Amino acid sequence: MNAHPALLQWPVEPSDDLGLALWSAGGIAAATGGTASGQFAVSGCAIDSREVLPGDLFIALKGAESDGHRFLEGAFARGASAALVEYPVPWPHVLVENTTQALVDLGHAARARVHAAIIGVTGSAGKTGVKEALFAALDRGSRGRAHRSVKSYNNHVGVPLSLARMPARTRFGVLEMGMNHAGELSALTSLVRPHVAIVTTIAPAHIGHFSGEEAIADAKAEIFEGLEVGGMAIIPADSPHYVRLREAAARHAGAVVSFGRSDHADARLLDAVPAVGGGTLVTAAFTGELGNRKLCYTVAMPGAHWVENSLAVMAAVLAVGGDLGAAGLALSEMESLAGRGARHTIPAPGGDGSGKALLIDESYNANPASMRVTIASLGEVTARRRIAVLGAMKELGDLSDGYHAALAEPLIAAGVERIILVGPEMAALASALTGAITNALGKSADPALAGRIELDHVENAARAAECLAADSPQGGDAILVKGSNSVGLGALVRALTAAAPSGQATAAKEL
Numbered sequence: 390m391n392a393h394p395a396l397l398q399w400p401v402e403p404s405d406d407l408g409l410a411l412w413s414a415g416g417i418a419a420a421t422g423g424t425a426s427g428q429f430a431v432s433g434c435a436i437d438s439r440e441v442l443p444g445d446l447f448i449a450l451k452g453a454e455s456d457g458h459r460f461l462e463g464a465f466a467r468g469a470s471a472a473l474v475e476y477p478v479p480w481p482h483v484l485v486e487n488t489t490q491a492l493v494d495l496g497h498a499a500r501a502r503v504h505a506a507i508i509g510v511t512g513s514a515g516k517t518g519v520k521e522a523l524f525a526a527l528d529r530g531s532r533g534r535a536h537r538s539v540k541s542y543n544n545h546v547g548v549p550l551s552l553a554r555m556p557a558r559t560r561f562g563v564l565e566m567g568m569n570h571a572g573e574l575s576a577l578t579s580l581v582r583p584h585v586a587i588v589t590t591i592a593p594a595h596i597g598h599f600s601g602e603e604a605i606a607d608a609k610a611e612i613f614e615g616l617e618v619g620g621m622a623i624i625p626a627d628s629p630h631y632v633r634l635r636e637a638a639a640r641h642a643g644a645v646v647s648f649g650r651s652d653h654a655d656a657r658l659l660d661a662v663p664a665v666g667g668g669t670l671v672t673a674a675f676t677g678e679l680g681n682r683k684l685c686y687t688v689a690m691p692g693a694h695w696v697e698n699s700l701a702v703m704a705a706v707l708a709v710g711g712d713l714g715a716a717g718l719a720l721s722e723m724e725s726l727a728g729r730g731a732r733h734t735i736p737a738p739g740g741d742g743s744g745k746a747l748l749i750d751e752s753y754n755a756n757p758a759s760m761r762v763t764i765a766s767l768g769e770v771t772a773r774r775r776i777a778v779l780g781a782m783k784e785l786g787d788l789s790d791g792y793h794a795a796l797a798e799p800l801i802a803a804g805v806e807r808i809i810l811v812g813p814e815m816a817a818l819a820s821a822l823t824g825a826i827t828n829a830l831g832k833s834a835d836p837a838l839a840g841r842i843e844l845d846h847v848e849n850a851a852r853a854a855e856c857l858a859a860d861s862p863q864g865g866d867a868i869l870v871k872g873s874n875s876v877g878l879g880a881l882v883r884a885l886t887a888a889a890p891s892g893q894a895t896a897a898k899e900l
Contacts, residue, residue, distance in 0.1 A: 411556055412446060412495075414471065414483065420498030421473070423485035431470045434553045436492070436546065443468030448553075449475070450488050450546070457488070489546075496549030496580055503555060505536075506709035507562045509581050511574060511612045512589025513605065514759040515698050517541055518690070518729060519589055520565045522702045525719035527561040530712025534560040541753075543567035548577045561709060569595040569784065571608045578615025585708045586612045586642070587623040587701055591630045592758030597786025606630040610637035619643035621678065621708045623701055626654035644678040646708075648700035655679050656700040661693075668721065669696050679707050686717035690725050691732070692766040728753030728879060730763075733886050740863030741773050748862075748885055751871035752878040755782045757792040761799050763871050768803025773865030775805045778853055778881065780872015781812030790817035797821035801842075807860065810846040811853045812876055819846040850877040854884060 410430035418425040432444035438460035441447055447464035449457030449472055461472055461480065471481040473488050473495075485491040500507070510520045520537055528535035536559045538551040543565040555562055566577045578586070591606045599605050610633070613622050622638035624631065626649035638645045648656035655677040664670040668689040675682050688699045699720055706716045725731045728750055737746035747770065751763050760782065767775055777800065785792050794817040800808060801822075810819050822844055845856045862868055868885075872878045 411554070414481070416498075417446065417471075417473065417483045417495065421483060421485050421491040421494045423473070423483040423491060426477070426482050426484070429471045429481045434495075434550060435464070435469075436550060438464040438467065441467040441469050443470075445469050446471050446473060448473040448488055448492050448550075450492065451475070492546070492553065493549045493580070496552035499552045499555045499557075500580065500582060502557050503559050503562065505555075505559045505562050506585070507564065507581060507583045507617075508585045508587065508705050508709065509564050509566055509578060509583035509612055509615070510587045510589065511566045511568070511609055512587070513592035513594040513609070513756060514762075515589040515694060516543070516565050516567070516587075518695070518726060519587065519698050519701055520563050521726060522699070522720060522723055523563045523705055525723055526702060526706055526716035527563065527709070527711050529719050530715030531560045534558055535563065536561070537563040538565045541565065541567070543577075545573070545576065548580060552580065561711065566612060568608055568611075570598050571604065572611070574608060574611035575614055578612045580615075582615050582617055583612070583620065584617050585621045585623060585705050586616055586638075587705060588612065588625065588634060589698060589701060590625050590758065591628050591634070592756050593785065593788070593792060594756035594758075595784045596788060597784045602630065603633065606633050607637065610634055613638045613641040616641050616643075621646060623648060623656075623704050623708070625649055625697075625701075626651040626657075627697070646678050646704055648704055649697055654700075656704040658696065658700060659683070661696045664688075667691075671696055671699060673700055673703065675704065675707060679704055684713065684717070687721040689721055689723050690730065691769075692730070692762065694762045694766075728874075728882075735862065735885050737862045737864045737866060741865030743864040745864060746862040746866040746868060747772065748882065749867065749869045749871075750879075750882045751869060752780075752882050753874050755780065755871050755873050757782065757785075757795065760796055760871065763869065764796065764799040764803050764805070767805065767867060767869045768799075770867045772867035773863065774807060774867075775803065776807040776809075776857075776862065776866055776868040777805045778809045778857060778868065778870045778872075778878065779811065779815065779818075780850070780853075780876030780878045781814035783814075783873040783875060785814075789814055793817040794821040797825055801825060804841075806841050806843065808842060808844050809853050809856050810844070811848075811850060811872060811878065813848065815846055819844065850881055853878070854881050857881070 412431050414425035414429045431446040435441045435445045436448045441464045447469040465480050474482045510516045524537035536555045542551050564581045568574045588609050621644045622642040624634040624647050626647035646655040650658045657674045660672040661669050664687045668687050672685045731750040733748045734745045735748050870878050
C-alpha cells in the first residue's frame with residue numbers, strides 16, 4: 390500500500406479509550422443515586438415519548454398536568470432501551486426517588502465527566518442561531534466531537550437534558566440558556582459551568598417580568614456567575630448596556646472581550662459587502678485577548694444582525710482553540726433556521742411572471758428588537774411587493790402598547806405595502822399605522838403612503854391565513870411571517886410551504 394502514513398493515522402486522544410455508549414445502567418445509577426434493574430446501555434435520552442429513538446433512555450418526568458410514567462409503554466414501543474422511573478416497571482429501568490432531580494443529577498454527571506471546552510450562550514435574541522453556528526464551526530473541525538442543545542432546550546428541563554445527552558468523548562459543548570425571570574440563569578450556569586459565556590444582545594424580551602432593560606441586562610449577566618476559573622465573557626460592544634455587562638462579567642471572568650462595530654470592540658467589524666452568490670463578505674479585526682489578526686469570511690445568512698453575531702461566533706472559536714478555517718466554511722454554508730429566518734420559495738401566479746414568491750419564516754419568536762431587525766431585512770429584499778404578517782409580541786407588560794405602536798416606523802421605512810396584524814396586542818400598531826395613513830391623506834406626511842399600505846388586523850392565525858389567501862401572494866412578492874410562538878403563525882408557514890408541488894418549496898439560496 391503506497392498511501393502516505395499521515396493519511397492512515399488519526400491523532401490519538403485519551404478519550405478514544407472511552408466506551409461508545411452514552412450511558413450504561415451502572416453509570417446512570419451512580420449519577421442519580423438510583424437502582425438499576427439490570428445491565429443495559431443507552432445511546433440517547435428523551436423526555437417526550439413521541440421523540441424516543443431506538444436505544445434511548447426515556448426519562449419519565451412528572452409535571453403539574455402530566456406524568457411521563459403514563460407513556461412508558463409507548464416509549465418502549467418506539468425502541469427505548471431503558472427508562473428512568475419513580476416506581477418499578479416491567480422494562481429495563483433505573484429506579485429513583487424523583488425523576489426531575491435525577492435528570493439534573495445526570496446533567497451534573499455528564500458535565501463532570503467530559504474534558505471539553507464548554508460555551509454557554511444567552512441573550513434576548515440570536516442565541517439559538519449563534520449556538521447552531523458555533524456547533525457547525527466546532528463540529529466540522531473536531532472529527533464530529535462537538536455537542537449542542539437541540540431546538541430551544543434552554544430552560545430548567547432543557548439544559549440538564551442537553552447535558553445528559555453529551556457524550557463522554559465530546560471536545561466542544563455549546564449550551565443555550567434562556568430565562569424570563571431573574572435568578573433562572575444563575576441556576577442554569579452553575580450546571581453548565583462554561584469556559585466561555587456569550588451574551589448576544591439585550592432587548593426588551595419578557596420585559597413584563599422586569600423593571601426595565603437594565604434589569605434584563607442584570608439577569609442575562611447571571612451567565613457569568615458559572616464561568617470556570619479563568620473563563621472568558623463575550624459581550625456586545627454596541628449595546629447601550631455594554632458598561633453594565635462588562636462590570637458584571639469582570640467580577641467572574643478571567644477575560645472580557647466584546648464584539649461589534651464600535652471602535653473599542655475586541656472583535657470589530659471592519660467591512661461588510663454583498664458576497665458573490667449571496668450572503669455577506671465580512672472583514673473583521675480581532676485584538677486584545679483574541680490575539681492580533683484580521684479575518685475575512687462569508688456569512689451565508691441574510692441580515693446585518695447575522696454579520697454582528699458572526700463576530701461573537703469567531704471570537705468564541707478563537708477562545709476555545711477551534712479551527713478558524715472550519716468556522717469560516719461553516720458560516721459560509723449555514724442556512725437560516727426554521728422559524729428563525731429560514732427562506733423558502735413558494736409558487737405564486739401573476740405578478741412579475743416569475744411564478745414564485747419569497748417566504749421568510751420568523752414565526753418562532755418575536756420581541757421589539759428582533760421585530761425591527763427582521764422588518765429592516767425585509768426592506769432590503771428586492772421584491773415586487775413586500776408583505777408582512779406580524780403576530781403579537783408577548784410578555785411586554787404595561788409597555789406593550791408602546792412597543793407595538795413603535796413598529797409603524799420601521800414598517801413604513803421598509804416599504805411594506807401589505808400588512809396583516811394578528812392578536813389583540815397589535816391594536817396599538819394598527820392604530821399607529823392608521824394614523825400615519827390618515828396624516829398622509831391630509832398631506833402632513835408622505836402622500837404616497839395613503840395609497841401604498843393595505844392593512845388588516847385580525848384576532849388569530851386562522852384569520853390571518855384567510856386574509857392572505859384572499860390576496861394571494863403573486864410572483865415577485867416577499868412575505869415575512871413573524872410573531873411570538875404562542876400566536877401560532879408557524880401553521881401559516883407550514884400551509885404556505887405545503888401548498889407547493891413536491892420539490893418546489895425550496896431554500897431560496899438554491900434558486
